[in-house]
Amino acid sequence: MATVEFRKLIKRYGTIEVVHGIDLSIDDGEFIVLVGPSGCGKSTTLRMLAGLEEVSDGEILIGGRNVNETAPRDRDIAMVFQDYALYPHLSVYDNMAFSLLYRKMPRKQIDARVRDAAEILGLTPYLGRRPKQLSGGQRQRVAMGRAIVRKPQVFLFDEPLSNLDAKLRGAMRVEMKKLHQRLGVTTVFVTHDQIEAMTLADRVVVMNGGHIEQTGSPDEVYHAPASLFVAGFIGAPTMNFLPARAVDADTLQLGEGEVVRRQGAGGTGGNVVFGIRPEDVDIAAGTLPPGWVDLTATVEVVEPLGSDTLVFTSAFGTSMTARVRPDQRPAPGSQIKLRVNAERAHIFDAASGRNVLNAVNSSRSGLP
Structure with a gap:
C-alpha cells in the first residue's frame, strides 16, 4: 500500500x-x-x-x-x-x-x-x-x-x-x-x-x-x-436554487417580498442564490415555526416513490422540488404553500458561485 x-x-x-x-x-x-x-x-x-x-x-x-x-x-x-x-x-x-x-x-x-x-x-x-x-x-x-x-x-x-x-x-x-x-x-x-x-x-x-x-x-x-456547482451536482433530486437579494448581513428577500432571516445569510450584500435541499422543503400546514418561511408555488408533477413523494413545482418562475411524506400528493396545477427550513439553506454569491455561509462558519470556528 x-x-x-x-x-x-x-x-x-x-x-x-x-x-x-x-x-x-x-x-x-x-x-x-x-x-x-x-x-x-x-x-x-x-x-x-x-x-x-x-x-x-x-x-x-x-x-x-x-x-x-x-x-x-x-x-x-x-x-x-x-x-x-x-x-x-x-x-x-x-x-x-x-x-x-x-x-x-x-x-x-x-x-x-x-x-x-x-x-x-x-x-x-x-x-x-x-x-x-x-x-x-x-x-x-x-x-x-x-x-x-x-x-x-x-x-x-x-x-x-x-x-x-x-x-x-x-x-x-x-x-x-x-x-x-x-x-x-x-x-x-x-x-x-x-x-x-x-x-x-x-x-x-x-x-x-x-x-x-x-x-x-x-x-x-x-x-x-x-x-x-457542487451543490447542484451532488444530490438527487438536485438542490433547489432561488434568486435572492441581500437586504443586510442577516436578511434576504426572495421572490415577491418573502423575507428570510439567518445569521450571515446576506454575506457582503447584493445578489445571491438561496439553495435548499428537497428534503428541507415541506408542504405548509399549521403555524409557521421560527426560522421557517412559506413560499407560494404551483404544482407541476407529482412522483410517488413509495417511501416518500417528490413534488415538482414552480415558484417565482423557477423550478422547486419538495420531498414529502408518501401520503402527500397535491393535484398538478394546484397552488400550494411550500414551507422551507431557512436554517438548512445554503447561500451562494451570485457572481462567484461560492458558498457564503461556508466562509462565515469557517471564520467563526477559526478555520482558514
Missing part, C-alpha cells in the same frame, strides 16, 4: 489545457472517488496516474516516489476498466493468472493467489468458464480479481460499474466496499455517478472543467457544498 500525491498536475493536448494544476494528497489505504460530469478531467487524471497519459507539467508521487517517467508496469498499480478488458479465449483462472505468468512468477504461487482472490470474490465455481459464459457482474469480479492477484500498492478503477444494470450496480457497490474494508489498499475510483461517489468514498473529489471544486467526506460535500 502507498500514498498518492498530485502536485500542480497539468495535462495539455497541444495548446489546450484540460487539467489545470490540481493538488491532491491521498493517504495510505484511503478510498478516493473522483466525480464530475463528462469532460471534467477525472479520467484523464486517472490515466496520468496509471501512466497511460503523459504528464504535461507537475508531479505524480506514489509512495513518495516521483513516477512521471516511470512505465505503467513499474508503478505497482492495478487498473480495472469500464469494459472489463478480459481475454475471451481464456478461462477465468487464466485471465486472473495472466499478469503473474507474464512476470514469470512460480506456478505454485500463482495458483495460491488466484484461488485466494477467487474465494474473496465468490468466483471459485467459475474458474473454468470463459468470459462469454458469465454475467456482467461476474465479469466485473474477474476484472477485479485480476487486479487483486497482483497485490499492488494502488487500485485504479475507471467507471467500472457503468455497464451494469441498476440493481447489479447497487450489489457491486456493496461488494467493492467489503473488498476495500478487507484489503485496505489505496484506491482511486473515477465515476460520473454521484451515488457511487457518496456510498464508496472515504473522501470525494468533485471535479469541474479540469479543476478540483471541492474535496471532503461524503457528508461534507453534501451538507457543506463549496459552490453552486
